Amino acid sequence: MSAAPEIAVPDRFAGLIGQAVAAIDTPALVIDLDAMDRNLHRMADFCLARGMRLRPHAKMHKCAELALLQMAHGAVGVCVQKIGEALALASKGVGDIYVSNEVVDPRKLARLATAVRTGGTRFAIAVDSLVGIQHLAQALAHAGVSAPGAIDVFVEIDVGHGRCGMAPGVPAGELARTVVAQPVLRFAGLQAYHGAAQHYRSADERRATVAAATQAVRATCDAIEAMGIAVPLVTGAGTGTFIHEAASGVWGELQAGSYLFMDADYAANQADPAAPAFEHALFVKSQVMSRPQGRAVVDAGHKSHAIDSGLPRVWLPQGLDFANGGDEHGVLRGAHLPELGETVWLVPGHCDPTVNLHDVMVGVRGGLIAGRVERLLPVDARGALG
C-alpha cells in the first residue's frame, strides 16, 4: 500500500493580525479590546479609590497575557481554581497566583510543591480540611521546600453558598491554628466567597446576602484572633457583589473576574448604582450557514458558547431571538432575518466556560463593525482541569 498524501490542518487564524474584522473565520471568540480596556480601568479605579486589593479570577480568561495586563493595572496577582491553571499561567510569567480552591490529592499537590521549589511565582492555596493541610505540608516536604512561609494558605469558610468551606467561627479557627503550626505554610487569612449571590437578580438580595456573609467572616476573625492568631487578609467577592464586600470593612481583596468581559448573565442582574457599569467585551462571531423559510441558522452552538447560565444574546443585528440549535447550530428568528453568509454577533451567557471552549481569543480594536484585529490571545489554561 502506498502512503496516502498528507492532508494538513490549517490554522484558521493564521495571518489575521492587522486584518479587518470581516476576515475572522467563524465561529470565533472575539474580544472588543476598547470595551475590555474600559472595563479594566473602571475596576482598577474602583479598587484604587476604595483602597482594595484586586486579585482577578483568571479562571475566567485563562490567559497569561490578560493576567499580566491586569497586574500592570494594579492587580496584586490572580486567582485560579486548579493547579493545572496555576502552572499554565506561571509558565508564561504570571508571578503571583492563588489557587482559591481545595486540593487534597497528593499527586496534584506534588506538582504545586515542585513549582514552589522552582520559584519565580508566589503561590497561595485554599484549605478547608485537616487532610488538605497535612497533604500540602507533606508535598512541600517531599519536594524539599522548607523555607518558612513558602506558600500562602487561606482557610475557606462557607459564608452561605453551601459548596466548599469550613463552618465559620471556631471550627475555621481550629484549621487556622493547624496551618500556623506548620512553619512552611504562611496563614494568609480567610477565603470567603458566596458564588450563588453573584447571580441573584435583585440588588437588595445581593446586598443582604453579603451582609450575612460579613457576620460570618467577622465571627471567624474574632474566633481566630481569640486564639492569638492574626488574620492578615480576607479575600473573596465576584463581579455581582464586590461593591458590598468592598464596603463591608472586613474584606481586603476582591476576586472579581467577569467584569473584564461582562457576560449576558451578569448583565441581567438588576444594576447597582454604586457599581461601575461594565460593558460587554466578549463576543462570539458567527455566520448564517442555512436560511430556511422563517429562520436563519448560524454556525455557533453550545460547542462555541456555554449555556449553563442561559443562551447567548444576539448583539448584532438587533431584534433577533436565539434558540438552541444543539452542539453546532443556533436558530435565529425575528422580523428582519440576516441572509446566508452574514455575520451575527452573540454575547455569551457565561464567559468562563465559553472561553474554555476556545484555543484563541481574537482581540479587535475599533469596534466589531469597522475594527481590525490587533492581537491573538491564547487561552493558555484551556482544559487545565487537574
Place this chain on the structure above:
Amino acid sequence: MSAAPEIAVPDRFAGLIGQAVAAIDTPALVIDLDAMDRNLHRMADFCLARGMRLRPHAKMHKCAELALLQMAHGAVGVCVQKIGEALALASKGVGDIYVSNEVVDPRKLARLATAVRTGGTRFAIAVDSLVGIQHLAQALAHAGVSAPGAIDVFVEIDVGHGRCGMAPGVPAGELARTVVAQPVLRFAGLQAYHGAAQHYRSADERRATVAAATQAVRATCDAIEAMGIAVPLVTGAGTGTFIHEAASGVWGELQAGSYLFMDADYAANQADPAAPAFEHALFVKSQVMSRPQGRAVVDAGHKSHAIDSGLPRVWLPQGLDFANGGDEHGVLRGAHLPELGETVWLVPGHCDPTVNLHDVMVGVRGGLIAGRVERLLPVDARGALG
C-alpha cells in the same frame, strides 16, 4: 532583572499506560474499553443483519483512532459537522469523511477543496442552498479540482426538526438538479436527520416522528426521480431512532454516534425492544476535594462535563445525587457520602460536548474498579469549530 526560573506544565497523564485505574488524575474522561467494544459490535452486528451502511458521527468522539476502529468493524466512513473536524481526522488517516452540515463560507470551502485536491480521503458535504452549491463548485475550481464527481454532495431536507434543510419534495429536487448540473459534484443523495426525535422519551413518539419523516423523504425521492435523477442514498438517523430509519425502507445509511459511549440522556429514553442495549462506556472520574457536613464536593463541574442535556448521573458509589456546583465543582448528597480523596464516577449527560472539553480520553480495560489503563486516545478534533 534576572530571568525567572522556568515553571514547567506537567502532563498529568504521562506514563499512565499500564497503570491501575487509581493512578488516573482527576477530573478525567475515561472510556471503559470493554463496554465500548461491546457497543461497537452490537451496532456493527445490527447494521450487518439489516444490510445497512453505518457511518457513525465522529462529532461525538472527535478521535481518529476511534473512527478507524469503527471503520475496521464495518463502518463505511464517518460523519462530522465542521470542515475543521474533517481535516483533523483526515490528517490522521481517516479515509472517508462526510461533513453532514452546511458550509457556505468561501474560505472554509477553500480549505476543504485543498484537501480534496490533496487526495487520500474521500469527502462528502451537505447543501441546502444554491449559494452553498455555487460556493462549493467555485472553491473546487479555484483549487484546480476538476475531476468529475470529485466530492459527494447530499441535499439536506428538513424532515421536521426545524433547523437546517430545504423543504422536502420539489424544492429539494430543484437543488438536486443544480448539483447534478455541476460535473465536479456527485449528487450522492439526501441528508435526512431529525435531531430532536433522538431525545423524545417515548418510544412511540420516536417511531411516529420517523414515520412522518419517512413520508417526507419518500416524497422528495419521488420528486427527484420524476426529474430523471437517481437518488443513490438517503443518510441520517441517530442513536435514539436508528431502528426506525433502518426499518423504513428509504434510509440506506445510519449516522448514529452516541451508541459507542452511551450518555445519561440517551439512557433516559424509554427503551425500544427492537434496539440493541448499549452500555455506558464514557465516564468522568472525579475526586472528593471538600467534605463539609452533609455533602461531598467533587472536583468536576461543567468545565469537565457538558450539562446541556442535564447533569451527570453518579455511577459509583451508588445512591448519590449530583447537584450543579458550577464550573469546577459537583455537590453530592446521599445517605452514605464518600470521604475526602475518594473517587466518584460520573456518567455525562451528553457525550458529544463533554468529549469536546477534554484533550485526552483514558481507555481502561478490566473495569473501573480493578482495571488498568490500556491506551490514551487524543481528542484530535477538539475545538475544531470552524
